[in-house]
Amino acid sequence: MPTRPSPGSSADQAAVPPGVTPAAPTSRAAHSERAARVRFRRAVTLMLMTLVWPGTAQLVAGNRRIARIAMWTWVGLLGLGAVLVGLLLWNREALLSLALQPTLLLLLRMLLIAGALAWAALFVDAWRLGQPLSLRQNHRLAVVGINGFLSLTVAGSLLFGAHLVGVQRDFIITMFGNGTATGAHDGRYNVLLMGGDSGAGRWGLRPDSMTIASIDAVTGKTVLIGLPRNMSAFPFADGSVMDKQFPHGFSGSACEPYCYLNSVSTWAGDHPQLFKKSKNPGVDATIMAIEGITGLKVNYWAMVNLQGFKDLVDAVGGVKLNVRQPIPIGGLGDDVVDYVKPGVQTLNGMQTLWFARAREGSDDYSRMARQKCVMNAMLQQISPQTAVRNFEQIAKASTAMISTDVPRSELDRFVQLALKAKSQKISTVSLVPPLINTGDPDIDVIREAIQSAVDRSEGDAPQASKKARKKARSGPVTGGSLGSLQDGYAANQSDNLAASC
Template identity: 35%
Template sequence: MSHVAHRATTRHHVRQPGQATPLRRVPAKWVRGGTNRSTVHVVPHRGLSCNRTSGERPQPERPRPRGRPYDQREKESMSTEDRNVSTEDDASTPTRDGRELSRHEVRQVRSEQLKRALALTGLSTIWPGIGLLRTRRKWLGVVLALGAAVTAIVLGFVLFSGGVLAGAAKFATKRGLISLLVLVAIGALVWISGILLTAKETSGRRWTSKMRWALRGFTTLMVLIVAVPAVQAVRYVTVTRSAFDKIFTDRYEGRGGPARGPGTGSDPWKSVPRVNMLLLGSDAGTDRYKQRTDSMMVVSIDTKTGDTTLISIPRNLQKVPFPKNNPMHALFPKGYDCPERGGAGAECMMNGVWIEADNNKDKFPADEANPGLDTTREVIGEIVGLHIDYTAVIDMSGFQQLVDAMGGVYITVPGPPPGIPIGGKVVNGYVVPGSITGYIAPGYQKLNGRNALWYARSRVAGTDDDRMRRQRCMVNALVSQTDPFKMVTKFTGIMEAAGQNIRLDVPQDELPAFAELVDRMKSGNSRTVNVTDSVKHYNPDFAKIRSMVKTAINTPHDPKAPKAGATASTSSPTSSSSPTTSSPTTEPSSKSTSVKPVTDTAEHC
């Protein structure tokens, strides 16, 4: 048949058996090398292969693959032993060494590919970028793995170089919390990106739908393993920032000057030989200014040895002196005494100083936000003869929440059976019947928040001195039993309880130095100044109190003395989650045992 093109009489040309491929006319300028415009070149129809000799049906031409050949991408996701398997697009069945694989062999090859993808994705979950080292993105895997290693080494050095508590406190500053938040967020995103990229690079191109969904499900699980702790860490940082915004308050420095704060360098306390902190237990919320101080204690710390001197101030101490630069000195030049109000100083006791100053707030500077707190601090400084550097106010009801959040506290409950009363109300020197709701049994045991609170504040069956001794023992126990690893598990509860019930005028950026100081306190001696046994509360000898304090803080460090938190009991502890309600067989002693002016705290704990 002639090779000259002809027109079909119908819209679609129907090729008869043995007939040549239909041709069409095109201008010469469309053909490379065409010179004569009148020349007509005959070319096959687009997309059809022209076979003039045989009667075979024309086959459509396959488009040329773009980018890397398909078989190259497939082979990069294979293990080395499987790379001799052919995966060419034009092959209906994969081949190996020129031989077509059976269905069983194909399934086996793809199963090995899936196992490899799961293994590498899991490795990228264990450590960022490790799984990418066996893919074409190996250099990215090297960068991620080395970056994670350097970050971990730096964080480990910061955290453990000066102790866990001091290291953690470095991230508790304002800048540290923001840096930690950014580090956790970016680190989690990079880690998760490495997991997703590993899964993408190791997935097969000819996998079945079940294999693809298996890898997707596994990858999702691996992402959650990284994402959930990261979200929890971000939550911890957010809760901490919120609590610290409430806890840390500004200190009024209009009278008495600033606190002797730590410096910089390897030893921040090098130029500060001693730090004095006042602990106030309030019987009202920390956001209420008109309150009575239920307990008052000065903690004087030797920054070199960690030796701690505890000085409890009796709540019923009378005629306490106001500093001359305090506006209250003009009202009470001879001390806080007011017999005209009811005789015998019925209202003018140490625990009423806060309210007295608040009632005369107009006599204080306008920029002084809390004259009651400031005056209480200054009066106690006059009593003990020490400059009070920092003050912590703790709501006593919040103390219960704090101990519960810490998981309880181990302590030795003193006294004969039935123990320390819970509740109780005294009227005219007698206990109101039915007001005692239970007892804390004697012995070494673990107290929950409620029992720890009544251990520290109950005074129904004893004296104020007995009560103050127990408070010193409680402070001693809490300091010694601070475990950073246990606190992490109860971190949120501790922070929320602290934010609601504690106010502290320590600058937040000084927390790392104070954490280091707490570590030193654990290895130091703990001494107690027994004020109540040495002076009369209605006519106290303040010069004698100052002399006792001076003797205590000048006592040399004794490496053989019991450390902070040591107790006289060696028996195994019992748990005290509920009080004993048995009736007492004997009346608890109301007299305090005579003790020396300065003793080791552990002797009474």
């Protein structure tokens, strides 16, 4: 029987056809290296699968029941995300309505927290399925690093989202109460905006500025009605508590030494027995005065802390304003320490605050005009994108800045009206000289001026002529505002506030 040549013998080599190089024997080390790389790639792939579609790693290498739950949950979340994107593109109002519901926000927060924990657990399980103990040390360390990075990034992002949702919910609950909603009056919502003098011991006691935002209940078109703090001898709403105390108007010895509109709040605070059922006697008394002056029925009020206002401006990255003259920083009994320089520029919170309230070298009425320019700039320039980027800072600043009686049930309505107002011209009328003698106001003239401004805003009356608008834009500048005390300030009487600023 012939003997079979051993592998590698000369006889075996002779069997190789001429011109063909014999294959080198496979190295055991090379085979081991390839196997290690395959295991490493498999471990990384399982983690990436978990990142792209949670549950797929378990489907191919683990618990299929967990895989099905995770995968279908992910499909549902993608579907929900598609619906939200659709609402953002085609029905932003509906999306905002959902974002303002505390119950839905609580549910969303719980889902985000649960999602963060579950997704992190799937990453850990994907790491286990990658058999880390079978990997070489360098591969093992790399897999641990990748898994840790993905777990912390994904879970951290979801937990941060849950935190922001919690901030939004706390903001809504803290800021807005469960008061009774009121309907529109003659098709308009009238909201009293007050700037509180935030000096020591004065918060909420002395409104330093008062403006009614009269908003069309359908279109959102807004007329800002400014009332001077030094108005006196005005009537109160018929039949109100203050009307019974001052049947002939706010004047005489009963209100001395200060018988001005911004002193009504202080007088009411000194006579709380007259407002036994009121939580805010000063605000309620001020509303009685403003309703008596304007003939409008006030739906809601909001008090703005002027010192906290600067935090809101800083939170949104500043406000772009046209500064027409140097505006003093300081004064009002203190030294002027600096000036806001002239020019179109973005002002920070402190600069914007002084632009809105400085009286040094000017007068109350030019200041009222500047305040309306700030209101217009804030409405036009704070975009949804800005609000999202700076949401936590805005919520924190707003909670400390504003006190209001707008109920949570009405928040959705006013957010939608604000979005409509953003794209439209804002009209203004201020009850100041030369239109009104603030020491002895003619109530009939006041109410006629307000109605005329509302009619023009709604297109029911002729707008100001081009000649008048041109004169307003090119006239003198006094106290940083277009116009003069004698002729009036453009931003106080305007059918297009933006053009007057």
